[in-house]
Amino acid sequence: MSSLLRCARTTRAFGLPQRAPRPRQPSKTTSLGSNLGLVRSRFSSSNGGFTPGRHSQLQANKAVLYTLMGANVAVFGYAMYLKAQAAQGFPQPFIKFMQNMTLNLSDFRNGRWWTLLTANFTHVDIGHIFSNMFTLFFLGRFLAHAPQITPGRYLVIAVGSAVSGAAGYLCQQYWKFQANPRMSDHNRGLGFSGAVMGISSVAACMAPTSKVLIYGIVPLPLWAMVAGYAVYDGYYLNSADTRVGHAGHLGGLAFGMVYYLARLRGFRV
Template sequence: MMSIRTLASRVTVTRGSAFRPLKHANVPLKTSTYVLAAPKFMPPAPLRSRGFTNIARRLDSVNPDHVIFGLIGANALVLFMWQTVDTSSKRQFMVTNFTTSPAHIMSGRVHTLLTAAFSHADTGHFFGNMLGLFFFGREVCAILGPKRFLGLYLGSAVAASLAQVVSQPLYSSRNSLSLGASGAVNAVTAFSICMFPHSTILLMFVLPLPAYVVGSLFILRDIWGAVGDRNTGVGHVAHLAGAGIGMFYYRRMFGRRSGFRRF
């Protein structure tokens, strides 16, 4: 899935007032003099993994830059695996586990919805996506915190892959394989643009434009590609799904206010 290739760099960012957490209303508790009999059936308490909870709590203490470089490193590792394939069996392993398609899902390889989002078979595709993750991801991770950021990134990666797989039979290239971090990177980029719509982006490192203009141009390009079925080899549906999730996540987190919402 070729990315929104965010071959763009942030040069100035206009930030508004700092966001503030929501304040909980002080609602007095009311007690009752009635004593209710215990029900005959008590549902079991939900199972909670202390290990997972501890990991989730510790995530937000991680340096946001380390999260971004960790994701870039994971993508670089898979790229290295592609570049060093020297036998048909190794290539088959990569195709089986680091690309996705309707056939993959039908055969039970559901994990490829995530692993394909860390997979780039050529360096141009890799650098395009990783530049976008570096320029926009560091900012978004600092705002959301590592735990929420990884939820957005990994969730949008799976959702974008699924959207591409579901839509694949509608296109002439229905038997093609999909891979790439475009959906996840587009979600992060869309969130950043919603957060700072009037910041300046150098389109192709040359033309300075407001962020919302650049984002709109890329979305229009993907709509044009998705509707036209031009067999460009680009996963336009995955791009649109990722961007949509990024905008939705921003809406749920901030809405029209500057404070966090529960999500």
């Protein structure tokens, strides 16, 4: 389990550059996705197979998934362009981008409320977006097969978990400032990890015994993997050394579980 948990670096905190940033090496950290494979979809092999209606719903769910992934990739591409311009001596567009697209408590209080959503679609290094999108692709497709998940529900789970994760990050930052008012406010939250955790928690609630393959070898029930991440994030929630937004992870996971209990348990509308 420890080797699995060391892979949980999927939300970062960044500070705004005061001058053109120097080029940096891509992060070596990964998420569970690069070491995970689903054995099979319990949903696609149940309830008598696919009907034309279920096939249409699956395709619509996948369209929602790929649209979310496409939005992340598009924002990342634009961020990389601005980051390159900053490295060449023109930092202001990148600074403005970070102020308007990433989550910071002071900026949020000063009226940049939209960052509660936009921060979820923002990544500024290749390792971060790869790990999030890899995980989202596998677990997102897995959940898309569930007959109880309509495109509308899929979108609510993803966006609701994302916003809930961002709110969790802001709440933790607020509590830190309450405890230490002199603390500087340069940290920025970003990344789709809250949504990924929400999707993962719904999938784990609906199909807890479905197996995942850690490092492509070690089988583990989906519920155990998600529970392991929850324990990891809870343990390091207030660590002074971490650059991971653990509160954002837990916020997304909490939304997914609440949504499952309120809307999906027993598969009642």
